[in-house]
Structure formats: C-alpha cells, structure tokens
Amino acid sequence: MIKKVQLPLQTLNLVVGFMVWVIISSLLPFIREDIDIPADKIAILTAIPVVLGSILRIPLGYYANIIGARLVFLISFVLLLFPVFYISEASSYIDLVIGGLILGVGGAVFSVGVTSLPKYYPKEKHGFVNGIYGAGNIGTAISTFAAPIIATQIGWSLTIKLYLILLLIFIVLNFILGDRQEVKVKTPIIEQIKGVYKNPKLWYFSLFYFITFGSFVAFTVYLPNFLVSNFGLDKVDAGIRTAGFIAIATLFRPIGGWLGDKFQPLFLLMGVFLVYTLAAIMLAFSPSILLYSIGCLVIALCAGIGNGVIFKLVPFYFNKQAGIANGIVSMMGGLGGFFPPLLLAAIHSITGQYAIGFMLLSSVSLASLVLVVSMYYQDKLNLAQQVFNSTGQGIIVTDITSKIQAVNPAFTALTGFRDEEVIGQTPRILKTARQEKEFYDAMWKSIKETGAWQGEIWNRKKNGEEFLEWLNISAVKDETGEDVSYVGTFTDITAHRQKTSE
Numbered sequence: 001m002i003k004k005v006q007l008p009l010q011t012l013n014l015v016v017g018f019m020v021w022v023i024i025s026s027l028l029p030f031i032r033e034d035i036d037i038p039a040d041k042i043a044i045l046t047a048i049p050v051v052l053g054s055i056l057r058i059p060l061g062y063y064a065n066i067i068g069a070r071l072v073f074l075i076s077f078v079l080l081l082f083p084v085f086y087i088s089e090a091s092s093y094i095d096l097v098i099g100g101l102i103l104g105v106g107g108a109v110f111s112v113g114v115t116s117l118p119k120y121y122p123k124e125k126h127g128f129v130n131g132i133y134g135a136g137n138i139g140t141a142i143s144t145f146a147a148p149i150i151a152t153q154i155g156w157s158l159t160i161k162l163y164l165i166l167l168l169i170f171i172v173l174n175f176i177l178g179d180r181q182e183v184k185v186k187t188p189i190i191e192q193i194k195g196v197y198k199n200p201k202l203w204y205f206s207l208f209y210f211i212t213f214g215s216f217v218a219f220t221v222y223l224p225n226f227l228v229s230n231f232g233l234d235k236v237d238a239g240i241r242t243a244g245f246i247a248i249a250t251l252f253r254p255i256g257g258w259l260g261d262k263f264q265p266l267f268l269l270m271g272v273f274l275v276y277t278l279a280a281i282m283l284a285f286s287p288s289i290l291l292y293s294i295g296c297l298v299i300a301l302c303a304g305i306g307n308g309v310i311f312k313l314v315p316f317y318f319n320k321q322a323g324i325a326n327g328i329v330s331m332m333g334g335l336g337g338f339f340p341p342l343l344l345a346a347i348h349s350i351t352g353q354y355a356i357g358f359m360l361l362s363s364v365s366l367a368s369l370v371l372v373v374s375m376y377y378q379d380k381l382n383l384a385q386q387v388f389n390s391t392g393q394g395i396i397v398t399d400i401t402s403k404i405q406a407v408n409p410a411f412t413a414l415t416g417f418r419d420e421e422v423i424g425q426t427p428r429i430l431k432t433a434r435q436e437k438e439f440y441d442a443m444w445k446s447i448k449e450t451g452a453w454q455g456e457i458w459n460r461k462k463n464g465e466e467f468l469e470w471l472n473i474s475a476v477k478d479e480t481g482e483d484v485s486y487v488g489t490f491t492d493i494t495a496h497r498q499k500t501s502e
Contacts, residue, residue, distance in 0.1 A: 014136025053107025054334025061327030070178025127312025131257025214336025256308025
C-alpha cells in the first residue's frame with residue numbers, strides 16, 4: 001500500500017514545493033505596495049530562489065538516495081516553514097532577500113522524486129513515471145494565478161501564511177505515508193561525482209534540459225506581456241493563452257515520458273529539437289497572431305515531450321549515480337529557467353524586439369539536434385564494440401591486403417598475442433607448417449567466390465604451442481560489392497579433438 005502511494009504523494013509534494021518556490025514573484029506587485037523595492041533590485045529578488053533552488057538540487061538528489069525521499073521531503077518542508085513565515089512578516093527588501101534564500105529549497109525538491117520513484121517501477125515505465133512526477137511543476141502556475149486572486153481578498157501577508165497550513169498538511173502526509181523501507185544507495189558523493197562528471201552524456205542531457213525546461217519558463221514569464229504589447233490583446237486574453245501554454249507543456253510531460261518508454265528516446269529528442277528549430281525560426285519573423293499562437297503551442301508541446309524524454313534517459317544511462325546525475329541535470333534546467341528570461345529582456349531592451357532571442361533558441365536547438373544524432377550513432381558503435389570485446393570467440397579483422405586491423409580480448413586469451421603485437425602484421429604470424437600452400441589457395445578461392453570459408457586449421461600460439469581451431473572467415477563488402485575487409489572468428493577445439501580420438 002505505502003509503495004503504491006509514492007507516485008501521487010511525491011507528485012503532490014512537488015506541486016507544493018513549486019508553489020512555495022515562487023511565492024515572492026507571484027505576489028510581488030502586492031508586496032511592492034507595502035515594501036519599497038528598488039526597480040533595479042527586482043530581478044535579483046526574484047532570481048535568488050530560482051538560482052538557489054537549482055543549485056540545491058544536487059545535494060537533495062544525492063540525499064534522496066542516502067536517507068530516502070520521505071525524510072528529504074519532511075526536512076525540506078519543515079525548513080520551508082521558517083522562510084514562509086518570515087516573508088509573511090517582512091517589512092524590508094533585506095527581509096525578502098533572506099527569506100528568498102531558503103525558499104530555494106522548494107524548487108530543489110524536484111530532484112528528490114526523479115531519484116526515488118524509479119526504484120518502485122521497472123525500467124520500461126521510468127519515462128512515464130518521471131513524466132507524471134515532473135508534471136508537478138504546474139505548482140508554479142497555480143501560485144502565479146491563484147495567489148494574486150487570494151491576495152486581493154485578504155492581503156499578501158495572510159495569503160503567504162496560508163502556505164504554512166499547506167506545508168503542515170504535507171509534513172503530516174509524508175510522515176504517515178512516506179516509505180520508511182525505500183531502498184538506499186550509500187555511495188559517497190565524491191565517488192558519485194567522479195563517476196559522472198567525465199561522461200559527456202551528463203552534460204548533453206544538462207544542455208537539453210536547459211533548453212526544454214528553460215524555454216517553458218521563459219515563455220511562461222514573457223508571454224502575457226508580449227501578447228499585450230505586440231498584438232494588443234487584453235490582459236485576460238493574454239493570461240488565458242499563457243495558461244494554455246502551461247497546460248499543454250505540463251500535460252505532454254508524462255506523455256513524453258510514456259513515449260520514451262515505448263519508442264527509441266533519442267529518436268524522439270531528434271524530433272523535438274528539429275521542431276524546436278523550425279518553430280523558433282518562424283517566431284523570429286514576427287508572424288500574425290494566428291501563426292504566433294501556433295508556434296507557441298508547438299514549443300509548449302515540444303517542451304513537455306522533451307522534459308519527459310530527458311528524465312527517461314537520465315536514470316537509464318546513470319542507474320548507479322541516479323541521485324547526483326538527476327541533481328545536476330535538473331539544476332541546469334532550473335538555471336535554464338532563469339538565464340533565458342534575463343537574456344530575452346536584455347535583447348528586447350537593446351533591439352526593441354525578441355527576434356534575435358528566438359534565432360538564438362533555433363541555433364541552440366539545431367546544435368542539440370546534431371548532438372542527439374551523434375549520441376545515437378555513438379551508442380550503436382559502443383554496442384558493437386561491447387559485442388566485439390565480450391564474445392568468447394577469438395576475432396581477427398584484416399584489410400584486403402591481409403594486414404590485421406583489430407583483434408578482441410578473446411584472441412589474446414586464446415593465442416597469447418596482445419593486440420599491439422599483431423596489428424599491422426598478417427595472420428601468417430599464427431601459421432604452422434601443418435597446412436600446405438594448396439590448403440590456403442583453396443581457402444581464399446572459396447572466400448573470393450562465396451564470401452566465406454569455414455573449417456579446421458592448425459595455428460600456433462605466442463609460446464610456440466600449436467593448437468587446432470575451428471575458423472570462420474567472412475568477407476565484408478561495400479555498396480558496390482567489393483571486399484573491404486575480412487573477419488575471422490575461431491575457437492580452440494584441440495581438447496575436443498583429443499577426446500574424440502580417444
């Protein structure tokens with residue numbers, strides 16, 4: 001029973017954490033009526049929870065593996081009681097800065113669920129599960145739209161105090177329903193970092209999430225004002241369109257995770273970044289409101305699918321270091337939600353339009369598409385290399401002049417020759433005097449005519465010992481049908497021959 005409620009419980013935890021995370025930015029117009037906040041300090045004030053909430057995702061993801069999600073959520077929500085109450089009683093800009101620092105914990109809890117929940121489900125469901133959990137980021141939208149409405153009725157201070165009740169409810173729920181028996185992984189954090197930071201895939205996923213989640217946040221922040229100032233829409237209409245953007249991106253996050261479970265995730269990411277590139281180019285040319293709306297909805301769909309697929313891939317590639325890897329990738333996504341809006345604002349202040357910002361998005365998306373394609377083919381090469389290295393049969397690869405190009409570990413185990421001793425040589429290095437020239441002539445005639453040969457052959461090891469092997473030789477041809485290399489696979493059958501002779 002307890003294990004079954006972890007997905008809905010932790011998803012609601014994320015909703016609450018994200019609701020608390022954006023308290024200041026959601027209620028800033030009301031807070032400014034009572035507290036003097038310099039205009040040039042507003043960006044810093046709203047950025048502090050975002051940046052801290054992103055950075056703290058690394059330790060919270062790590063500790064989710066060490067002590068379990070139940071305790072991390074409990075401790076996080078208890079800690080959040082203090083800044084929420086402190087901000088509700090704030091009377092100065094400094095008070096808001098101090099409270100905002102600890103509010104970052106609300107955004108940092110994202111890495112807890114993506115680390116914990118995959119433990120309860122088979123790998124083929126990880127994408128869907130993390131997608132459902134990730135949909136909890138709708139908590140930012142709930143606060144953004146609901147908090148101002150409540151504040152108009154009871155004031156911003158009492159509105160913030162309502163969050164204390166919400167936190168207390170979820171402290172109790174986690175205490176009662178949190179899983180005390182969650183599987184723990186106690187690898188030291190330094191070892192986990194060493195195990196992942198040199199892996200380029202970690203930084204690829206960080207870039208991908210920086211784009212998908214960052215664009216989601218950037219569009220959420222800028223669409224209302226942009227639609228009003230550029231297309232003359234009223235605030236209600238702009239708000240409804242923005243709400244539609246958020247709803248689509250949130251809905252398609254679990255759908256993206258589910259698709260990642262059913263299909264090749266890297267193919268899905270290729271499609272996501274291809275569409276991103278085209279949609280951003282279209283938006284850069286300031287189309288009509290209809291085309292602009294379509295472009296934004298396409299971005300929302302891609303952001304949702306991309307976010308879901310990425311957190312299907314992270315635990316797949318970093319199973320043993322899921323906590324730290326999830327923390328780093330989600331941290332970059334959080335920072336992606338911070339820097340693009342600032343960049344868009346700077347570009348708009350200089351040029352008076354957002355076109356350059358959209359072109360930058362298209363360029364980075366195109367670069368990401370290239371990276372995903374390279375990852376896909378690198379994975380295929382790695383798989384082929386693993387098969388080559390792990391097979392129990394000796395393998396020898398030569399070019400058409402019979403010079404050895406590669407051998408596998410089994411070749412070394414069977415013959416005693418290391419790869420550096422035979423690469424560049426010919427298979428004659430293994431030759432014995434047991435076969436006549438006619439034997440080799442017949443063997444190569446068969447290879448030239450049929451593309452293959454198999455049979456028994458005597459060869460010698462590095463120590464001079466002769467052994468009988470069963471050898472298969474196949475020709476590798478190019479598109480024109482010409483031989484480009486030869487692959488020989490063999491096994492030592494000396495002992496088997498001796499037994500049958502007895």
